[in-house]
Amino acid sequence: MSTDSGGGGSLIRAAREPGVFMRLARGNLELWANLVVITWAVVFAIWQGSGFAITLGTVFAIWAILAVSLNLVVGFTGLLSVGHIGFFGIGAYTVAILTSNAQYEQLRTEAIPTFGWPFFAALPVGIVLAGLTAIAVGVVFNRFRDDIFVLVSFGFAVICFNVFLNSRALTRGAFGIHEIAKPEIGSVAFGSEVAFLILALVFLAVVVLISWLIVSSSFGRVLTAIREDERATEVFGYQVTHFKLTVWVISAMMAAAAGGLFASWTTFIDPNSFILLESILLVSIVILGGLATIWGSILGAMAFVLLEEGMRFLPFLPDEYVGQARQVILGVLLVLLMLFRPQGLLGRYKL
Amino acid sequence: MSDVEEQDGQPAITREDNGSAGAEGNVLEDSFILEMVNVSVRYGAVSALEDACLGVRRGEVVAVMGPNGAGKSTVLKGLMGLAPVVAGQVYWRGERLTSATHEIVKHGIAFVPQGRRLFTHLTIEENLEMGCPYLRDRPEVRRRMDSVMELFPVLHQKRRDLASQMSGGQQQMLALGRGLMANPELLLLDEPTLGLAPNIVKEVFQTVALISERLGTTIMVVEHNIKGVLDIVDRAYILDTGRVVFEGTPASVRETNILAEVFLGKVQRADPDEP
Amino acid sequence: MSIRTESDGERFALETIEVAKHFGGVHAVDGLSIAIPRGKITCVVGPNGSGKSTLINLLSGMLPLDGGVVIVDGVRLRAVKPHETPGLGITRTFQDVRLFDQISVWDNIMVVLTERRLLPALLERGKSRQRERTEQILRSVGMWEKRRSLAMDLSYGQRKLLEIGRAMALNVNTYLFDEPFAGLFPQMLERVKDLMRQLRNDGRTLLFISHNMDIVRELSDHLIVMDSGKLLTEGDAEEVLAQPEVIEAYLGV
Amino acid sequence: MVWKITESPDQAVQFAFNGLSVGAVYALLALGFTLVYSTVWFFDLYYGAAAAMGAYGVFYLRTSETVGGSHVNNPYVSAIFALVVAGVIAWVLYEAFFIRLQSRFTHKSLYIAGGMLAGATGIYTGFVLTNPDHLHLLLSPAVGAVAAVVAGWVVNRVIRRLFSNTGRTTLLTTSVIVGSLFGACCGLLLAGAPESRLYLSWAMSCLVAGAVGVALYRSLYVYMRKRARSPLIMLVASLGVLLAITAATAIVFESAPRPLPRAFGSEPWTIWGSNIKGFNIFTIGVAIAGFLGLLFLLKRTSLGRTIRAIGDDEEVAKVVGINTTVVIAIVFFIGAVFAAAAGLLSGHDTAIQPRMGLLLMLKGWIASVVGGMGNLYGAVVGGFALGMVEQFGIWDLAGEWKDVISFVILILFLSFWPRGLLPRG
Amino acid sequence: ADEPTPTPTAAPTATPTPLPPFKIGVMESLTGPGETYGTVSNQAKQMAVDEINAAGGINGRMIELIVEDSKCSAQDAITAYRKLTDVDGVKIILGTSCSGAMLGAAPLAEDDGIVLFSGLATNPDIAEAGDYIFRTAMSDAQLGIDTGNVLWADGIRTLATITEATDYAEGVRRSSVAQFEKLGGEVVGAERYPSDIVDFRSQLTKLFNANPDALHIAAQAEFSGGTIIKQARELGFDGPIYSEVVPIGATALEVAGEAATGVKAITADLDPANQKAQEVLRNFRETYDYVTLPWYLGSAYDDVYITAECLKQTGDDQDADGFRDCLYEITWSGAIGNNFSFDDKGEVVGLSNVVVEVLPVAERTEDNQGYKVLGGAPTQ
Ligand SMILES: Nc1ncnc2c1ncn2[C@@H]1O[C@H](COP(=O)(O)OP(=O)(O)OP(=O)(O)O)[C@@H](O)[C@H]1O
Ligand SMILES: Nc1ncnc2c1ncn2[C@@H]1O[C@H](COP(=O)(O)OP(=O)(O)OP(=O)(O)O)[C@@H](O)[C@H]1O
Numbered sequence A: 001m002s003t004d005s006g007g008g009g010s011l012i013r014a015a016r017e018p019g020v021f022m023r024l025a026r027g028n029l030e031l032w033a034n035l036v037v038i039t040w041a042v043v044f045a046i047w048q049g050s051g052f053a054i055t056l057g058t059v060f061a062i063w064a065i066l067a068v069s070l071n072l073v074v075g076f077t078g079l080l081s082v083g084h085i086g087f088f089g090i091g092a093y094t095v096a097i098l099t100s101n102a103q104y105e106q107l108r109t110e111a112i113p114t115f116g117w118p119f120f121a122a123l124p125v126g127i128v129l130a131g132l133t134a135i136a137v138g139v140v141f142n143r144f145r146d147d148i149f150v151l152v153s154f155g156f157a158v159i160c161f162n163v164f165l166n167s168r169a170l171t172r173g174a175f176g177i178h179e180i181a182k183p184e185i186g187s188v189a190f191g192s193e194v195a196f197l198i199l200a201l202v203f204l205a206v207v208v209l210i211s212w213l214i215v216s217s218s219f220g221r222v223l224t225a226i227r228e229d230e231r232a233t234e235v236f237g238y239q240v241t242h243f244k245l246t247v248w249v250i251s252a253m254m255a256a257a258a259g260g261l262f263a264s265w266t267t268f269i270d271p272n273s274f275i276l277l278e279s280i281l282l283v284s285i286v287i288l289g290g291l292a293t294i295w296g297s298i299l300g301a302m303a304f305v306l307l308e309e310g311m312r313f314l315p316f317l318p319d320e321y322v323g324q325a326r327q328v329i330l331g332v333l334l335v336l337l338m339l340f341r342p343q344g345l346l347g348r349y350k351l
Numbered sequence B: 001m002s003d004v005e006e007q008d009g010q011p012a013i014t015r016e017d018n019g020s021a022g023a024e025g026n027v028l029e030d031s032f033i034l035e036m037v038n039v040s041v042r043y044g045a046v047s048a049l050e051d052a053c054l055g056v057r058r059g060e061v062v063a064v065m066g067p068n069g070a071g072k073s074t075v076l077k078g079l080m081g082l083a084p085v086v087a088g089q090v091y092w093r094g095e096r097l098t099s100a101t102h103e104i105v106k107h108g109i110a111f112v113p114q115g116r117r118l119f120t121h122l123t124i125e126e127n128l129e130m131g132c133p134y135l136r137d138r139p140e141v142r143r144r145m146d147s148v149m150e151l152f153p154v155l156h157q158k159r160r161d162l163a164s165q166m167s168g169g170q171q172q173m174l175a176l177g178r179g180l181m182a183n184p185e186l187l188l189l190d191e192p193t194l195g196l197a198p199n200i201v202k203e204v205f206q207t208v209a210l211i212s213e214r215l216g217t218t219i220m221v222v223e224h225n226i227k228g229v230l231d232i233v234d235r236a237y238i239l240d241t242g243r244v245v246f247e248g249t250p251a252s253v254r255e256t257n258i259l260a261e262v263f264l265g266k267v268q269r270a271d272p273d274e275p
Numbered sequence C: 001m002s003i004r005t006e007s008d009g010e011r012f013a014l015e016t017i018e019v020a021k022h023f024g025g026v027h028a029v030d031g032l033s034i035a036i037p038r039g040k041i042t043c044v045v046g047p048n049g050s051g052k053s054t055l056i057n058l059l060s061g062m063l064p065l066d067g068g069v070v071i072v073d074g075v076r077l078r079a080v081k082p083h084e085t086p087g088l089g090i091t092r093t094f095q096d097v098r099l100f101d102q103i104s105v106w107d108n109i110m111v112v113l114t115e116r117r118l119l120p121a122l123l124e125r126g127k128s129r130q131r132e133r134t135e136q137i138l139r140s141v142g143m144w145e146k147r148r149s150l151a152m153d154l155s156y157g158q159r160k161l162l163e164i165g166r167a168m169a170l171n172v173n174t175y176l177f178d179e180p181f182a183g184l185f186p187q188m189l190e191r192v193k194d195l196m197r198q199l200r201n202d203g204r205t206l207l208f209i210s211h212n213m214d215i216v217r218e219l220s221d222h223l224i225v226m227d228s229g230k231l232l233t234e235g236d237a238e239e240v241l242a243q244p245e246v247i248e249a250y251l252g253v
Numbered sequence D: 001m002v003w004k005i006t007e008s009p010d011q012a013v014q015f016a017f018n019g020l021s022v023g024a025v026y027a028l029l030a031l032g033f034t035l036v037y038s039t040v041w042f043f044d045l046y047y048g049a050a051a052a053m054g055a056y057g058v059f060y061l062r063t064s065e066t067v068g069g070s071h072v073n074n075p076y077v078s079a080i081f082a083l084v085v086a087g088v089i090a091w092v093l094y095e096a097f098f099i100r101l102q103s104r105f106t107h108k109s110l111y112i113a114g115g116m117l118a119g120a121t122g123i124y125t126g127f128v129l130t131n132p133d134h135l136h137l138l139l140s141p142a143v144g145a146v147a148a149v150v151a152g153w154v155v156n157r158v159i160r161r162l163f164s165n166t167g168r169t170t171l172l173t174t175s176v177i178v179g180s181l182f183g184a185c186c187g188l189l190l191a192g193a194p195e196s197r198l199y200l201s202w203a204m205s206c207l208v209a210g211a212v213g214v215a216l217y218r219s220l221y222v223y224m225r226k227r228a229r230s231p232l233i234m235l236v237a238s239l240g241v242l243l244a245i246t247a248a249t250a251i252v253f254e255s256a257p258r259p260l261p262r263a264f265g266s267e268p269w270t271i272w273g274s275n276i277k278g279f280n281i282f283t284i285g286v287a288i289a290g291f292l293g294l295l296f297l298l299k300r301t302s303l304g305r306t307i308r309a310i311g312d313d314e315e316v317a318k319v320v321g322i323n324t325t326v327v328i329a330i331v332f333f334i335g336a337v338f339a340a341a342a343g344l345l346s347g348h349d350t351a352i353q354p355r356m357g358l359l360l361m362l363k364g365w366i367a368s369v370v371g372g373m374g375n376l377y378g379a380v381v382g383g384f385a386l387g388m389v390e391q392f393g394i395w396d397l398a399g400e401w402k403d404v405i406s407f408v409i410l411i412l413f414l415s416f417w418p419r420g421l422l423p424r425g
Numbered sequence E: 001a002d003e004p005t006p007t008p009t010a011a012p013t014a015t016p017t018p019l020p021p022f023k024i025g026v027m028e029s030l031t032g033p034g035e036t037y038g039t040v041s042n043q044a045k046q047m048a049v050d051e052i053n054a055a056g057g058i059n060g061r062m063i064e065l066i067v068e069d070s071k072c073s074a075q076d077a078i079t080a081y082r083k084l085t086d087v088d089g090v091k092i093i094l095g096t097s098c099s100g101a102m103l104g105a106a107p108l109a110e111d112d113g114i115v116l117f118s119g120l121a122t123n124p125d126i127a128e129a130g131d132y133i134f135r136t137a138m139s140d141a142q143l144g145i146d147t148g149n150v151l152w153a154d155g156i157r158t159l160a161t162i163t164e165a166t167d168y169a170e171g172v173r174r175s176s177v178a179q180f181e182k183l184g185g186e187v188v189g190a191e192r193y194p195s196d197i198v199d200f201r202s203q204l205t206k207l208f209n210a211n212p213d214a215l216h217i218a219a220q221a222e223f224s225g226g227t228i229i230k231q232a233r234e235l236g237f238d239g240p241i242y243s244e245v246v247p248i249g250a251t252a253l254e255v256a257g258e259a260a261t262g263v264k265a266i267t268a269d270l271d272p273a274n275q276k277a278q279e280v281l282r283n284f285r286e287t288y289d290y291v292t293l294p295w296y297l298g299s300a301y302d303d304v305y306i307t308a309e310c311l312k313q314t315g316d317d318q319d320a321d322g323f324r325d326c327l328y329e330i331t332w333s334g335a336i337g338n339n340f341s342f343d344d345k346g347e348v349v350g351l352s353n354v355v356v357e358v359l360p361v362a363e364r365t366e367d368n369q370g371y372k373v374l375g376g377a378p379t380q
């Protein structure tokens, strides 16, 4: 009798095989969450016209890549990392520096060397660079757990931000880098919004596929074991540090890919896109969607983008309060979630 | 380590305030001072206790036994308000017991949880004092502490050490001693001999018997060491998968071989024919 | 840093020479030299705090050695790395049961059966051989019914059983059990005892800690008595348990 | 480094002074943080919000002396805090008296009396908050009453000690008379001293921040902790609290930084060729006093022993009869007061902004980790050490790397001394 | 997508008009790092629109602002931009308040032929951003040259600078220092700080150890500007302090208190001598009950009037090209100066700077904003 079957994103669920009633109850909630968010997304797209929806779609794809990749670390491995934005930034900056071809004025701003590479040449470099950074950071961070890991990953985010801001000869500091290239394959340019959205969705699909392969394999099961008891896992013959490091690096590389896409999409980046708060928002998305579930992260990203952009349409809220109100809502949501569903909307694992 | 044995004569531990309790005790002699009526406990979907009825009479030592996961610890936790009781009532001297955990202690019920849980960063003396944290009367606290230390002289030797620096057996003694500091009428013990060396197991059982005898404390003890515990108890309950399946004297437990039955029943269910 | 020696690799599965471990001023294990005979059940007894668990922690690499040598299958080791122990043919259980709390009972067993290397692990998806083994193990410790619950929802004894099952799932030469019988219901004891005998009959080496003298007498082929980190005496169970110093230190009169 | 110090001792001394001034704030933060952490074992990020609230409380109450302050006073804000205070008072009354008086009065009358008392306190608080210009007048009755009770109790105690044979009536009358006299004096003195408003606003905002902490604990954390399996749940939940409060602060007070009115001691003193403000020295004093106070509380009082016991094992603490909810609420209160004090001191020293909560909290967190989690000595040492390192660290580096330095230090530190400078017992 | 959707900021039109209002998009950093400026700038625009509408609108048509939050980030500027153009069908957008957001949206605007007209973005890179991109905020170049000249003329030979790590402040420092060094001055110490710190003592200690003749502060936030002044004096520095407009804003002066007395600044905004500027300021304070002096209010306010003027000429809010051409030709006198216009890069020209000195606390009033004008900046 096979207890380990089940299709698609539900594999984890199948592997855990909850009782029939549990499954029904949880299934319902998941169903509702799915329905609500997706309906909302569709209604939103129809209501606001395709142009805006496409932009939102791209934003969603980028956040979803980030969320899925972060979930590998937070949900499956149990390392609550608040520093993921750093890898995102590394990817973005590498692509920006390598592809930008702007003429910078020396006197009033920083001039940096420009390379003018094509996007698809720069992106792998960014991903590899993020991977290397992740190895270096991971080796140091491997010994930390729980709260302390949170703290040092806070530190990583702060350090990355400061590096982006202060390594002026490389990143132009606060001036930011503009004229970042759009992706092109041969003669196919992803210049238009639609083409870019498709590209982003393809990236998302690849990331989801890789994540799914990871978590549905024995590797994924070991990760969950590590999350539960690192030392005990070790005694059963697993090189825990290697497992952790591997998933950390893979996750960082995914985030870097998202960063590359982001840079190319906005065509301009400056350090403000990589602040600590963004990282906190990202963690919130992952927790909101659900820990240790890929689909949950995607849904979380979707819900977040809709929440954020949907608030532009709230009639009664004064403009200057929108952003703050969003933060208040997010905060309250986090509290309620932790109170009633610590595993997130679709999650399996409670923090 | 066998300190109790080394003492000659009787430990000078006595119950001071049994004047009023005694008078009342006569009235309630035959009824339960603590009674659980149709109590059910549920952890989420898991039903840990179903319609359980148990009780203890004044001065009795009662054992609760049963296979693993039968719900023994849950009984004690339910009494102490530490488990989610979804149905049924607990009566203490005929009155419903609904107070919060920390209030229950003031009624004269003390609980020594499974696994020698101590305040590891407090010294032994402080740990004992924590047994009656709200007792303002310093001389009384000292008196009780002295009597506990008399019962377990090793605690006296190490009284300034941190609790974490003691061996398992000593920790169990400390946990017991801390329970006694509340000067309880009813002492609930959850596997007091778990993981203890044989000499200490003996000692613990002797102590339990001693407490019951000298102080008249009513005791409810959860145990797996059936041989040891049946020697000291007046009555035993046997639980299986959350239900009380047997109640009787130690003799009847031994006679009916009920424990084996309970267990075999479980074995059958655990075998392949499952849904 | 392992040197092949000609010591009694055949006769002893595990040996220690003068191993030591201290926590601050406490000498938990103090120059202990013991040998654990191959294919037998060895029992370690001793008063609380005499360093039994610490010994197992040292043998399984959970704690670094402060001194001394561990010889596994004739290989001398100055340091045992935890993740290498299954490779050395050693597995263990913990006194304070350590399960993977938030994964199912089923996966708790599956985890220890799967691939150890990184890349193959990435490509492996539960083989039927592993699943069968898991089922067999769960049934043998009576946890099959509970296989879908999370490990954290089990009672103390159930957790203990699951942990024993998890250790037995590994196909290694030496099993170290830290108080496997504590907190178990008597009839469950029988089952665990049977399982342990079965392992011995398969030619495995077992070492367990217990305070239950009946079981010790019944099960152990070899008995080691520890006291304050040192070897008090060793030998045949009945003989050892009759020695006055053992009685004084451990059994009580 | 030594060479650098001998090379330019002036700068070194100045750095040291700077380090001490910031370090004092960090130490205060770390103290409260450690206290809360080692009792409930999770990082309570509300702590950051409490720091910001302490600072903004002073701002709110002292608006008449800040630019255009009259506009800041917002009836909704006052109402919310009045409600919170009323709620906390109601709960305190319930915990303190309900069980005891249960037998003597009916539940209904108790509820009504308690509700009225709590409501009155709430209204009073709201009233005080809406009229910050007359803080000294409005608060004088309250302070007088508190002083009266304290004095009465002390007198009662002293008389009982000295003349153990005094009759009950004489005892009571003397203590009541002396107490009320003393209280009246205090109240009158206060009413006639408008310059005391500064200190009153400090006390007020610390108390309010503490009350919010208690309210949060009682209304949220208690339930969450029952289900929480790991400290991370609480961490994330309190992160939500921090985000929400920070954003709400920004909505009410706008997100731009603000100055706090000048307190005192803003003139620099020159010592050994370097300058330090009197106020900074005061801050250092407060940090040390806070440390000593906390030390006394934890090590010498029975409440402290209870707190440590809860830190060791909360369930067992309950089992032995400690009302853990109340004790933890007290811990949260003390923690929030420390945070608020740190916040307002640093606010007076520099300035306040809604985001300051997160920044200060991170510093407090780092300091307590560096010092050794759960150890009061460690918290103080860690706080001052962090302050110093931040200053001396940028001697050779550009100042923009300051944050990086403190985190790199933290990471290095954790790698090599994971348990901090002075680990817990 | 041209359907008028209900939006949060329907202009408070008094009389219902048969003609539909002109719809103008606004992108400001209502939250995020630039929210201080964004909020004020938004309010100033709203005030100007209210004034225009109250006076009967433009040829009887009202102006309606559709406000979106661009959060000072490129990503959000893009989504806000898309929302304005796709959902609301706007062709003319006022904003953004942050250079970063501006540079994110500019390529799109340039592609789509939509006018982006900012009052606040000062990043020099914006000059090259395209044909449809305008701003009334001066690029930092001129300011820097003036600052350099003032420093030199005041006899400063060694300078220490402390700069906020933002594009604006960094730009100001770079151009000021370039001019100062060109004249022969020497920079003996340079420190930067990230935007969210409140304690500058360590940096200042380091700077003062180099014994500079003067300290130059380039700040983006008033608060940090004021705090630096205060802490510099607390550390015993008694040399002159120079800055641009930010560190002499009302908040900054409040923070710095007496320490700010004598600080010199080079500024273009809301000249106390300019009648129009004073009137706008007074109105603004009355309308919004604002506690501090926002130094960027004038250009936001003027933007709206310039827009109104151009709309009057084109008569169509969908005619971005006409509007753009109008901007290239216009010459305007408003709150931020007289007779300024836009060059062929869309940069404002014709504004000039003055040097001001901060008065002692006792002499600071709302009317003089706390400082006195010393005169124009010296030329080389
Ligand atoms: N926190 C919990 N959540 C869910 N289920 C639980 C929890 N605690 C106990 N259970 C379940 O309740 C049942 C009874 O548990 P309990 O701890 O009372 O058993 P016990 O009789 O004390 O067993 P043991 O002898 O092993 O200690 C078990 O089936 C267990 O799986
Ligand atoms: N991590 C640790 N830190 C400090 N001291 C420790 C630690 N682990 C064990 N000890 C001490 O080492 C000694 C031996 O402990 P150990 O757990 O090995 O005893 P044991 O023989 O297993 O006892 P028991 O039968 O009670 O389990 C004890 O005194 C104990 O207090």
Ligand SMILES: [Mg+2]
Pocket (backbone or CB within 6 Å): B072, B073, B074, B114, C155, C156
């Ligand atoms: Mg139990």
Ligand SMILES: [Mg+2]
Pocket (backbone or CB within 6 Å): C052, C053, C054, C095
């Ligand atoms: Mg042990």
